[in-house]
Amino acid sequence: MVLLEQVAVRYSDGPEILRDISFALAPGTLHFLVGPSGAGKSTLLRLLSLALKPSEGRFSLFGRDVAGLERRDLPAMRRRIGVVFQEFRLLEHLTAFDNVALPLRLANVREAEIKKHVGELLDWVGLGDKLEALPPTLSGGQQQRVAIARAVIARPSLLLADEPTGNVDDRIALRLMYLFEELYKLGTTVLIATHNESLVARFPHHQLHLEGGRLAPRTRLSAALP
Template structure:
């Protein structure tokens, strides 16, 4: 994918927040898990990533979160070539990306409030600077009355909403979700989807991996479909 020269003779800034150019990925010496992916995502867009188990959805999200690097091709995030970034700069780039995992990855010894606030504490912020913001966010995801309890007392849907709150508390520019509705009933899945749609409306670029085709169809959002590691754009359904 080429860029155009502007009137000053320089290249225009890349408008895409994510750009894959002929990207492949493998684990060790194994066959390629992802093959020749070429696509871009505009800032503020919403895309599902669909495909059967083993198609490469999680591997694609790992590339986007910088938990893995391509074995071939060019990957640009926020206009930066990931391959040339020093490892020391990766944590700063990751702070612009939020991730919601299917298995939640909550810290059982921390309260709902403290789990949500953890990314802010890691950044070095003091509790007085974020206490009200965290409380408002938990109210927004429906956990206002649960913020002082421990994760073990939460239902599956509550744990997922807590995981979403933690992922977005520092207002990431990209929000990744790996099967976030896989452990909840259909009614809760729709509620969780609505949270992601609202976060997208607030400006986050959302990449939502799921095998739930009914949820995809219901949303009307575009999707990128993986089959045996190859990615094919799929038009939005009406």
């Protein structure tokens, strides 16, 4: 469960980037995060990925109050979160296969299982012939698909995706959305930040609509706070 109550976020002594943010996301649900550029979408994703802490309000993740977490608790919490960054953040000295395999290796999964699951997932995202390719040799869209595969391979409890279809064609975008839908049906909470209005219209999931750092009335959630 993700729960925010009257949350505000500011950087240092600057103005609030987010304010009065309250919502709940239940396990096994998929939501779109929409709104204009500068509305605070990336900041909200950074908050949910534990890269930021709220300056005000309550933030609870997986049943734990984030404000009460010790530094030693953060690595285990972050391992339950998959993040797709706009800038990909692939390790350039590792192949596509090894980038995707990294979360499983950190979790001490057997190599036989890693080989099977990573190969199947890269094939699903259309990169079955790029297993040994290094990121600098891949196009932006291909790197994005590697980053998505890495984020979902370990079936995280929470998946945060920042414009995951921004560098791919419509056919691949649909395939990626089907992948996200399979993931949430397995129990993952999925939050996708996107400007792709046609994608949001085609997949009528619940929406968080940010405007000027606040949730707009257009927000639709299945588990909204009373």
